[in-house]
Amino acid sequence: MHIMEGFLPAPHALAWSAAAAPFVAAGAWKLKRIVTDHPEARLQLAAAGGFAFVLSALKLPSVTGSCSHPTGTGLGTVLFGPSVMAVLGGIVLLFQALLLAHGGLTTLGANIMSMAVAGPWVAFAVWKGSNALGLPAAVGIALAAALGDLATYLVTSAQLALAFPDPVSGFAGAYLKFAGIFALTQVPLAVAEGLVTVVVINALAGRGLVPGVGDKA
Numbered sequence: 001m002h003i004m005e006g007f008l009p010a011p012h013a014l015a016w017s018a019a020a021a022p023f024v025a026a027g028a029w030k031l032k033r034i035v036t037d038h039p040e041a042r043l044q045l046a047a048a049g050g051f052a053f054v055l056s057a058l059k060l061p062s063v064t065g066s067c068s069h070p071t072g073t074g075l076g077t078v079l080f081g082p083s084v085m086a087v088l089g090g091i092v093l094l095f096q097a098l099l100l101a102h103g104g105l106t107t108l109g110a111n112i113m114s115m116a117v118a119g120p121w122v123a124f125a126v127w128k129g130s131n132a133l134g135l136p137a138a139v140g141i142a143l144a145a146a147l148g149d150l151a152t153y154l155v156t157s158a159q160l161a162l163a164f165p166d167p168v169s170g171f172a173g174a175y176l177k178f179a180g181i182f183a184l185t186q187v188p189l190a191v192a193e194g195l196v197t198v199v200v201i202n203a204l205a206g207r208g209l210v211p212g213v214g215d216k217a
Contacts, residue, residue, distance in 0.1 A: 010106075017109025048076030048080065056102075057100060071149050072193070141194070146191055153182045157178035
């Protein structure tokens with residue numbers, strides 16, 4: 001998912017940064033509210049950020065200029081809602097760009113939009129939908145994490161296709177090509193991430209460390 005440093009044309013990089021900025025700002029406001037209203041949730045916020053950092057650092061080679069890996073954003077989304085993940089995911093992506101050479105500063109906005117915005121919002125919609133349907137919590141969590149992961153890669157595929165359309169089939173052909181390559185590694189990774197997220201949340205719940213503050217965006 002991490003689009004590497006300098007891979008996107010400058011206008012695309014700037015546009016994605018501008019698009020990501022309002023989500024990060026809203027997430028910062030939501031994060032401040034959570035810390036103020038639920039100071040006991042600081043440990044869980046740190047755990048959600050650490051979980052995303054570790055899982056998204058496990059990268060596999062994939063599309064040229066990008067890679068495949070779990071995203072780890074489903075955990076924080078279920079616990080705190082999607083807005084907070086724009087901030088936590090942005091911090092994770094910044095640290096990885098600076099410390100691990102995963103992604104980059106010029107592509108930070110694009111990577112935030114795919115991993116820290118699109119993925120968490122899809123995960124949140126799936127989580128809320130599963131609750132409305134009365135599905136078991138474990139099923140809803142697994143689906144939210146897995147589909148949020150896949151949504152991240154669908155957005156990354158669109159970002160790459162917009163920047164590098166196919167000479168013959170244009171955006172659509174490039175999108176199918178990028179998404180098809182990602183699918184080879186990302187589908188099994190998404191399933192694994194869903195299962196791991198359930199295990200981690202069950203472990204936190206067993207220790208009484210699951211805050212009930214993720215009901216709203």
